[in-house]
Amino acid sequence: MDRFSFNQATAKYWPLTDVVDGCVAEGVRNVGLWREPVAEYGLRRAAAMVREAGLTVTSLCRGGFFGADDWLDDNRRAIEECAVLGAPALVLVCGGLAGRTLAEARDRVAAGLAALAPYAEAADVTLAVEPMHPMFAADRSVVATLAGALELCAPYPASVVGVALDTYHVWWDEAVLPLIAANGERIACFQLADWVLPLPADVLVGRGLPGTGHVDFGQFIKAVDAAGYTGPIEVEVFDANLWSRPGAEVLRETIAAYRSVMSSASPQSAGQAVR
């Protein structure tokens, strides 16, 4: 459980104070936070509360959206927020086409990273480029594969620009396991969520707790371990059904799901089919 991190988006409407109290009550040591609820509570106040509760912030979501008018100021603020919270990684959702071709939009992401890298380095924050599922390529992230994310990272040290690896977004890609094996040092954030079918009307909020869908978590966790990643493992699930339920219940269910998929990746289960 030392590596488990509860991303607050999994219980989206649970107030930040309750998230913190709930994590302490369940023996959870790490949380992934989002900018909006942190800002609502107050950045410095939130940082103090989390620290006093003995929790570590593993990531902050999210920067990116390099097509927005105020992208530079907004991302610089996000980096500063990470520094205040002690979050080592800022997750970047890089933005969609916004009228550009795919190549142009990707160039814009590269230019955005070039502009942000010095600020990130100075603040000791890693920009974590998140490859998102290709069904979001037009409107959320033209970075749709781990290969594409790694290409964007290449000009920078891994401490400055890395990737946010979310099983939900990359599980379908036959290239992903070898890429993980060759690029363990680039993993700045590792998140678990499951691919469940049918997709709901709003595909953004139809993810599942680990173990409820089609992702082979055992294989993923082993690959990330073998690549040398020893950092936190967040569970971050966008699921309208989970969001309608009491946060404490969601947290307990998330812990149980985490434990179950972690045990499927343990040495004892090596060689067994995970599902």
Place this chain on the structure above:
Amino acid sequence: MDRFSFNQATAKYWPLTDVVDGCVAEGVRNVGLWREPVAEYGLRRAAAMVREAGLTVTSLCRGGFFGADDWLDDNRRAIEECAVLGAPALVLVCGGLAGRTLAEARDRVAAGLAALAPYAEAADVTLAVEPMHPMFAADRSVVATLAGALELCAPYPASVVGVALDTYHVWWDEAVLPLIAANGERIACFQLADWVLPLPADVLVGRGLPGTGHVDFGQFIKAVDAAGYTGPIEVEVFDANLWSRPGAEVLRETIAAYRSVMSSASPQSAGQAVR
């Protein structure tokens, strides 16, 4: 218009006889057919009707689904149907996980191709592996990228196993244009459909006529041309809205959409942004 092919799935509920008459009336020379409506009308009767109308069948959909119990018999029948119709390519939707890991499911596809290749070669039919959008990876096709499809083709001559390249499924992939450039001879079927947002509740039937969404058709058509592909260009659009309208109207609209995107790829428009 010589290369345009009307895939009958674009007007799913239009009877086959009307599809043929409609194409003749509009000066369309090629059609892409589906097995179910052909079987309903009668295979040999359909082949004769299409031939007598002066139409060429550019592809038959679909084989694949290598997880099904009767996959071998069913795919052998599909190859024979291609031969009777004179369809040069059998489009393969390779099937989802069906309880297997991604790697296991892909191995099953490879084994299926190995079993079918001799029959395809004997019948002078190309098996056209269709990389499908990753949102279908769990339930329809573990072949989710052009790279993955090309890997499956590699053991065979291009005349025996190639790819069905549908813009809807691959547009988001930054690797796709260089792969097309290097593998023109593998394109056994080229289909156009657009990525439109928002995705509908049933994501299978939310595609758009070329030009109505986010795909950069000019770039695709130029890339496929430059790779040396000179075959037919099908428009195949799964859209519940189109399907509710009169077939003749859908056909005319499809022709107009095709003309519009083809002109965006003409030498005159080279260097211009397509959208």
